Amino acid sequence: MGRFSWRRGKRKGRTGLGILLVCSIGLSGCAQGTAPTASSTENGQPGTTPTKDELVLAVGTEPEGGFDPTTGWGQYGSPLFQSTLLKRDAKLQLVNDLATTYSVSEDGLEWTVTLRDDVKFSDGEPLTAEDVKFTFETAAKSGSVIDLTNMADVKAPDDRTVVFTLKSPQSTFISLLTTLGIVPEHAYGADYAEHPVGSGPYKLVQWDKGQQAIVEANEEYYGSKSAFHKLTFLYLDEDAAFAAAQAGTVDIAAIPAAFSKQQVNGMTLEAVKTVDNRGIMFPMQPAGAKSGDGLPAGNDVTSDLAIRQAVNVVIDRKALVEGVLEGYGRPAYSVSDDLPWSNAEAVFMDASLEEAKQILAAGGWVDADGDGIVEKNGVKAEFNLLYFAGDLTRQSLALATADMVAQAGIKINVEGKSREETKKMAYSNAVLFGWGSHDPLETYNLYSSTHKGEGYYNVGLYSNPVVDSWMDKALQATSEEEALPFWQKAEWDGTTGFSYQGDAPWAWLVNIDHLYLVTNGLNIGEQQIHPHGHGWPVTTNLEEWSWDNSTK
C-alpha cells in the first residue's frame, strides 16, 4: 500500500491546486473593476512602448470591407488615408480640402469643382481630376452604401477641374463631396482595400485583420503636420477596450455609458456632444391606412395632433438626460439639434403637465370614466411604444417616457421587439428610433411624403405639402448656404412645419453624448458634433491633437 509514497504527495499537490483555483475564482467574484495598481505602469505591456509621438487608440469597429472609400470607407467620420474634396470644420461649416473652389449651375444640375495643384499621393504621384473622376465612377458601380444614383456623369475637362452632372437638382449632393475619399487611378487594384494609397494625413503601414491597424504620418500630405508620427488602432469590443484602458495600454478608448461611472487611473472621461438622438415616431394616419408594401398602417390615437403635442410637452427631457444617461447628453427637440440646418425656434419649454392637460382638453380628450386615461369619441388614449429589444438605453427611455406621459392621462404600453418585427409593426405603432447625420438628406427622407413608407423613410406616413415644398426648394438650392433657410422653414416657417409647434410628427427626446477615456494630457482638439453611431468620428480632427505640455 505504501509502495508509491508520491501518491500521497500527488494528492496533496492536487488539493493545493484545487484550493488555488477556488481562491482565484473567489477573488475575482469580489470587487468590480477597480483601478489598476501601481505595479502596472502606464504602458506596461510587452511590445513597443509608445513615446510621445505615438498613440494607441481603441475607438471603433473594424471596417470589414477594408479601407477603400469607393465601397464605403470614410463615410462615417473621415477617411484618414485619403482626402475628400471638401470637409466640415469643428462647427460643421463647409471648408475646402482638395478643392479650391466649387460652383453649381443655375439649374442645380452641373457642379464644377477646381482642385489644388500641389497634392501628391503617398507614393509621390500627383493627384489630378482624372483620379476624382475615377473615384466617383468606381463608387457608383460598387454596389455599396455610397448612393450616386443621382449622378448622371462626371467629367475631367482638364487636370484641375471636375464637372459633375446630376439627374435632378440635389443640394445634399455636397455630402458626397465631403465624405468620398479620392483614390488614385494608377494604384487602384483588387487589393486596394488592404493596401490603400491616398493623399490623406496618414498612410496605412500594416493591417492585422480583426486586430489592429498600424498607421504612420504621410510625409507628402499638403495640410498641417500631425503631432503624431505613428498611430495604432486596436479593434477591441467594448469590454475589452475598457479593460485595455484600465490596464493602461491605450491612450484613448471609446466606452459605452455603462462604464461612465468607473474611475481609471491616469485617464479622464471626455463627453463629446453629438446629434446621436433618440425620439418617438408617431403614425400620422388614422387606422385603416396601408403602407407602401401593403402592411396595415395608421393609429387612431397617435394620428391626433393634441395627443402628439401633449406627449411632447409633458416629457421632462432634462430629467431623462440625468436619469437615463447619467447626465451625459442633452435634450433633443429635433433630429438635427445645433446643426446648421436646424431651426433654433423649434426648441420649446417642456416638462409642463399643466400645458399637456390643457392641450388634451382643447383637443376634445376627456377622462369620462375616471380611470386616469382620457378618451375622445369612445377611443381611449392608449398606444404601443416599440423599441429594439436588447438596447438598454432605449428601453429605459421608453419606460421613463411612459411614466411621465401617464400623468397627463395617456397610457403607453412599452414593448421590446426585434428589428425585423419592429419594421413590420412600425406603420401602426409608435417606435423609439435613433438618427442623427451630418447630411440634411436624412431630414428630407424622414419628413418628405415623396417616398413615405419605403423602408425606413417617413415610416409615420407624414404628409404636409407646405413642408414638402420648402424641402424641395432646399434640394434645388445651388449652395448649402442657400439651402439652409429652406430647411429651417420646413421645420417651422411661422405657420406650420415638422417641429413641435407645427405638426409634431415626432417626439424627440435626447442627444446621447459619446464617451471617451483619454490619457491625461492628451488634447483631442475641438470636436464636431458627432453623428449617430459610436467611436470613429473622434478621429476626424486627428491632425489637431496634441499633448498639453503643462499637465504632462
Place this chain on the structure above:
Amino acid sequence: MTGRNGWARFVGFKVLRLVSLLVGVSVLSFILMQFSPVDPIEAYIGGDMIRVSAEQRSLIEERWGMNESPTERLLTWGQALIQGDLGTSMIYRQPVADIIQERFMNSVALMAVAWLLSGIFGFALGVVAAMRRNSKLDRLICWYCYTLASTPVFWIALLLLMVFGVWLGWLPVGLGVPAGMSADQVTWGDRAIHMILPALTLSLTGVASIALHTRQKLTDVLESDYILFARARGERGFQLFRRHGFRHVVLPAITLQFASFSELFGGAVLAEQVFSYPGLGQATVQAGLRGDVPLLLGLVMCSAIFVFTGNMVADILYRMIDPRMKEELMS
C-alpha cells in the same frame, strides 16, 4: 480479403459519407438562412439606410445576386463550388476562400493547444476522481467540473481578462500580436503569450465534460470482475490503474476527445470575440448576424469537415488500438 482492401473500403465509405454530409449541411444552412428574418441588405447598409435611395438598394441587391430566387442562388453557388470557387463575402468584400485561409491557421493553433490541454487535464482529473471516489478530492473535482460546465465561455473569458490582463497585468488584453508592432518584429514568443488567455479559456471549459465522463467510465471499469481479481492479488492505486484500468478507459477517452472537436469550434467563436483574436470565430459571428450567405456556407462546410475529420480519426484509432476491431477489419 487482405487488410489493404479493408482499409480502402473503409476510407471509401468515409469519403462518400463526407460528401453527403457536406451537401446536407449546406442545403440545410441555406434553407435556415432563408427563414432568418435578417435582411442581408439592411444588415449591410446599417445606419446609412436613411440616406440610401431605393434605386441604390436595388443596385446593391443586383451586385450581390440577391434578386434571384433562392433555388437559383443555391444552384449558382453549388455550381461555382464544384469548380472550386467558394464565392465572395459581402461583408469583407474578399473571396471566401481567402478569408477562411487567412484565419484558419490562427484558429487551428488556438484550438489545438486548447484541445491538448483540456484532453490531458480532463483525463487526469477524471482518473484521479474515479480512483479516489467519494473522497474529498473527488468531490472537489466534481464541484469544479460542474461549475465550469455551467459557466458560459465568454464569461470565463472576461474573468480571465480581468484577472490576468487588468489586475495582475501579466498578460495582454487581446489581439494575436503585440499592439503597434510591425509584422516582421513579431516573434513566436509574442504569439505564444497572446495565445495563452484564449487557450486557457477554451481548455478550462473543455476540461469539465471530459473529466466527468472519464470519471464515470473509469468507475464502471473499476466495478468489473478482473479489477476485483487484481485487487485480491494486492494491486492498488496507480499500478492497478496502469495495468488494468487504463486500457479500458482509453477508448472512451479518445472518443470523447475527438468528439469534443465540435464544442471546440463553438467555444473558439466566443473566446475569439472577447480577446479580438483573429480567427474563424469572428468571421462566423459576423456572417451569421448579417446574413452573409457565401461566407456562412463556406464556414459551415469548413467546420463540418473539421468535425467529421475528428470523428474519422477517432474511428481509425479505434480500429488500430482495439485488437478486436482490428481483426474484424482484417477478416
